[in-house]
Structures are given as structure tokens and as C-alpha cells.
Amino acid sequence: MRFATLIVIAAMAVFGGAAARGAVAAQSSPDISGFWELSFDSRRVPAASLAPGVTPTLLAKQAAHDAHAIRWCNFLGLPAAMDSTRPINIRQGRREMVINFETVATPRHLYFRASHPNMEIFDPTTNGDSIARWDGDTLVVDTIGFDGAKGVTMIPGGGYRTSDSHLVERFRLLNQGAVLSLTFTWEDAKVFRMPHTYEFRYVRAPRMYEAQPPLACNPFDEQRAAFLSGDRP
Amino acid sequence: MTTALRAIGVLLLVVATTVAAQQQSAAPMPDLEGGWVRIDVDGSGSFNGLAAKFLRAVLTPTAQAAVAEQAKRAAQPRFDFARDASKPKGAGEGYVVTDGNCTLPGGVEPNSAAFHLVQSREQVLIVRENPGLPRTIYIDGRAHPDLSRWAPTAVGHSTGRFEAGALVVETIGLTAGNVTAGGWRTPETRLTERYRVSSDGQRLTITYTWQDAKVYVKPHTYEIVSERTPPGSWAFESWCDSSDPNQRLSIVPPPQGK
Numbered sequence: 001m002r003f004a005t006l007i008v009i010a011a012m013a014v015f016g017g018a019a020a021r022g023a024v025a026a027q028s029s030p031d032i033s034g035f036w037e038l039s040f041d042s043r044r045v046p047a048a049s050l051a052p053g054v055t056p057t058l059l060a061k062q063a064a065h066d067a068h069a070i071r072w073c074n075f076l077g078l079p080a081a082m083d084s085t086r087p088i089n090i091r092q093g094r095r096e097m098v099i100n101f102e103t104v105a106t107p108r109h110l111y112f113r114a115s116h117p118n119m120e121i122f123d124p125t126t127n128g129d130s131i132a133r134w135d136g137d138t139l140v141v142d143t144i145g146f147d148g149a150k151g152v153t154m155i156p157g158g159g160y161r162t163s164d165s166h167l168v169e170r171f172r173l174l175n176q177g178a179v180l181s182l183t184f185t186w187e188d189a190k191v192f193r194m195p196h197t198y199e200f201r202y203v204r205a206p207r208m209y210e211a212q213p214p215l216a217c218n219p220f221d222e223q224r225a226a227f228l229s230g231d232r233p
Numbered sequence: 234m235t236t237a238l239r240a241i242g243v244l245l246l247v248v249a250t251t252v253a254a255q256q257q258s259a260a261p262m263p264d265l266e267g268g269w270v271r272i273d274v275d276g277s278g279s280f281n282g283l284a285a286k287f288l289r290a291v292l293t294p295t296a297q298a299a300v301a302e303q304a305k306r307a308a309q310p311r312f313d314f315a316r317d318a319s320k321p322k323g324a325g326e327g328y329v330v331t332d333g334n335c336t337l338p339g340g341v342e343p344n345s346a347a348f349h350l351v352q353s354r355e356q357v358l359i360v361r362e363n364p365g366l367p368r369t370i371y372i373d374g375r376a377h378p379d380l381s382r383w384a385p386t387a388v389g390h391s392t393g394r395f396e397a398g399a400l401v402v403e404t405i406g407l408t409a410g411n412v413t414a415g416g417w418r419t420p421e422t423r424l425t426e427r428y429r430v431s432s433d434g435q436r437l438t439i440t441y442t443w444q445d446a447k448v449y450v451k452p453h454t455y456e457i458v459s460e461r462t463p464p465g466s467w468a469f470e471s472w473c474d475s476s477d478p479n480q481r482l483s484i485v486p487p488p489q490g491k
Contacts, residue, residue: 072475075472091358092351094264097351098360100358100360104336117465123469150472213366219333
């Protein structure tokens with residue numbers, strides 16, 4: 001009888017503890033860490049409604065700027081880095097989340113903070129400054145502090161990133177964590193008539209995926225340069 | 234009945250032991266997350282002097298020959314590195330120090346830029362502020378790949394585990410080349426790193442131990458210390474543009490007063 005009582009106590013200790021930990025885990029935020037990749041049907045991008053000031057001349061100038069950035073292997077920055085042909089590595093920590101790319105782009109840092117730094121002392125970057133918060137099961141990321149003169153600036157659906165751009169992203173897991181929905185909303189009064197929203201759906205890469213070195217980009221490869229400029233057939 | 238109860242008891246004990254083991258492995262996880270900047274603990278005064286007081290590696294004759302060969306290659310004229318030091322550049326004529334390519338190989342050790350570490354459930358990721366490969370440290374129990382199927386890189390393949398409050402990282406698959414304080418490495422060389430955070434959380438000490446019977450007479454060990462970046466700080470972006478001729482230069486001597 002005494003032995004049976006001990007068994008019951010042991011069972012309560014083991015399974016009760018496990019249940020309590022499970023309850024804590026269930027209440028905490030989702031973990032979107034993983035390698036995530038885009039497929040051919042991953043993009044739902046409506047046409048952007050551009051501001052009247054965005055003339056064909058301005059768009060051509062911006063396209064030339066981006067062509068130069070690609071030609072010289074500049075860091076892509078947002079939003080181009082998120083449209084990578086290789087899996088992106090998202091790692092969620094306690095105070096920040098890092099997104100690393102297997103392409104020519106600097107990592108993104110999404111800080112779990114309430115406010116952006118003072119933009120008077122922030123040096124604008126291709127990825128800007130990102131702060132993140134959980135809204136239920138959705139991670140909402142707010143980014144400002146872009147450098148409109150650096151990297152590839154074209155935004156899917158039309159328009160381009162400027163130093164005044166404001167990006168809000170909403171990350172949400174779908175299909176029991178197999179799919180990551182990411183909705184981008186760009187606001188920039190000089191570029192968009194109204195906020196421009198589009199969605200990418202990333203597929204989780206196999207669990208044992210091994211990170212690869214970024215795709216090489218050699219700005220001094222003359223054959224590559226000729227290909228990009230169309231100088232040779 | 235008694236036999237059945239005893240069987241259940243044994244089963245529960247096994248489960249309890251397993252759960253306890255899981256709790257133990259999960260508990261002593263140091264808080265490594267954040268930005269870190271290497272500091273000059275020995276007062277060397279220059280970046281090149283940071284390793285001056287490290288114990289020098291004791292190499293096998295084969296490895297000594299490899300290091301000598303590498304030194305010979307490094308001495309070949311490249312940019313301005315091998316220029317005649319007795320003929321300084323004139324005013325306005327810059328010293329060319331790179332080929333302008335923004336792609337850098339990175340490496341396993343921190344350099345002059347801050348590095349940032351994030352801990353997720355299955356991986357520790359270390360990224361730099363300047364170009365270079367990130368460190369992807371798998372803590373999901375996977376093994377190193379067979380080196381016959383691995384293309385060596387400057388960061389190799391790393392797996393990690395938490396042990397006595399430290400993150401212990403094992404790396405193989407590195408490209409052949411120099412190692413700090415006179416060392417050498419090949420893809421087969423094993424690097425073991427121990428990441429330990431001070432009790433106040435402000436200093437990170439990484440102990441590097443290189444082992445390879447073909448390269449080292451005895452394991453080659455040294456430590457690098459870094460300081461946590463202040464709360465509220467953010468990662469910088471080290472911009473680089475290969476189309477900018479100034480990208481290749483270090484200093485440009487200004488006109489001198491007469």
C-alpha cells in the first residue's frame with residue numbers, strides 16, 4: 001500500500017510538472033525560428049497605387065539606381081533581401097530576432113523594444129531599424145530609418161524605398177507551423193497614394209537543412225557585368 | 234498485483250529520470266544574447282597587438298612548412314602591401330589596401346566590429362556588423378557532415394551544447410589557413426570554443442582550443458574577451474560599395490605645411 005502511494009505521488013510530480021510546463025509553453029508567444037523559403041506560388045502582390053509625383057522619369061531613374069547596386073554587388077537591403085532565392089534563416093531570441101540571408105545582404109535585427117532609437121543619431125541603413133511586438137499569434141514589426149540611396153530599392157507591386165519609408169510587417173505561422181505568412185505594408189506619402197500591402201508565404205525548409213554560404217557576387221567579373229548591361233549577346 | 238505495481242513504479246522512475254535529465258540540460262543555459270565588442274584586456278594598444286601575449290602554437294614540422302609557404306604567398310606584391318616603405322605616397326595619393334571587393338570570408342573569431350549573438354531553441358546564430366559569413370551553431374543534436382561532402386569555409390560546420398553554464402562549440406570543415414598566435418588549420422582540424430558569460434552578464438570570454446595531431450604538437454589554446462554593448466544599442470551596418478574608388482583606400486596623405 002505504501003509503495004502504491006509512492007507511485008501515485010511520483011506520477012503526480014512527473015506528469016503534473018510536465019503539464020504545468022506545457023501550459024506555460026502554450027501561453028507564450030509562437031516561435032517562428034527556422035529556415036524559410038519562397039516557392040513559385042509564394043507571392044501575392046497587387047499593383048501599388050503610386051503618388052502623382054512618381055513619374056515615369058523618376059521610376060526610370062530609380063531603376064537605374066537599382067541596376068547600379070546590382071552591378072556592383074551592393075547589399076540588397078529591404079525589401080529585396082526578403083525575396084531571396086535561398087532559404088532565409090529566422091532566429092528568435094529573448095530580446096531580438098535575427099534574420100540572416102544567403103545572399104548579398106546584411107542581417108536584419110528585429111528588437112523586442114517599445115520604441116525606435118533617436119533618428120537624429122541613427123545612421124540610416126538598407127534594412128532600417130526594426131522593433132517588434134506580439135499581437136496575439138502575430139509578430140508585428142515596425143521599421144523606419146531606411147537609407148533610400150543604398151541597395152536595391154524597388155518594392156514588389158511598384159514604388160521604391162526612400163529614406164522616409166515606413167514598413168510594417170506581420171509574421172504569422174499557418175498550417176501547424178509549416179508555412180509562414182508575412183504581410184508587408186509600405187507607407188511613404190511621396191511614393192504611394194495609399195499604404196501598399198502584399199503578402200509572401202514562406203515554406204519551412206526541412207529540419208536538417210544546412211545553412212549555405214551566400215551566393216557569390218563578384219563585381220569585377222567582366223562577363224557578369226556584360227550580361228547585366230546587355231553589352232554582349 | 235504487486236508485480237504490476239512494481240512494473241509501473243519502474244516505468245515512472247524511468248520517465249522521471251528522463252524528465253529530470255531534460256530539465257538539467259535545459260537549465261544551465263547562459264544568456265549570451267546581444268551585441269558584443271572585443272576588448273583589449275592585455276593593453277596591447279593596437280588591433281594587431283591583441284594576440285601578442287597569447288602562447289604561441291607548437292606546430293608539427295608539416296604544419297610549420299605550410300605556415301612558411303603561406304607567409305611566402307602573403308609577401309607577394311598585392312595592392313600596396315608590398316610597396317617600398319621608403320617611398321611614401323605623395324599628398325592626395327591614397328594607399329590602396331583592398332581590391333575593392335566587398336565580399337569578405339569572415340571567420341570564427343570576432344574582429345574589430347561588434348558581433349551579435351541570438352539564441353533560439355535549435356540554433357545559436359552569430360552575425361557580424363561587417364561583411365563575412367555568419368556562424369551557424371546547431372544545438373539540435375545533429376552531427377557534423379562527412380567532410381568528403383563538405384566544401385570548407387572560413388566558419389566551417391559548428392555544433393554546440395550547453396555544459397556547466399557554458400556554450401561549448403565544436404567546429405570542423407574550415408578552409409586551410411593561419412590561426413591566431415602562429416597556428417594553422419585544415420578542414421580536419423577541430424576547434425572547440427567555450428563561451429562563458431561573467432556573473433554580471435557584461436563580459437563574454439571565448440576560449441579557443443585547436444586540436445589536430447597532424448598540425449599541433451599539443452592543443453593550441455587562447456582566450457578572447459568581449460564586452461556587452463549598452464542596453465538600447467543597435468547593430469550598425471558596415472556599408473561597402475565596390476564601385477567607389479575610395480573603397481580601396483585607407484589614408485590619403487594631406488598636403489604638408491612648409
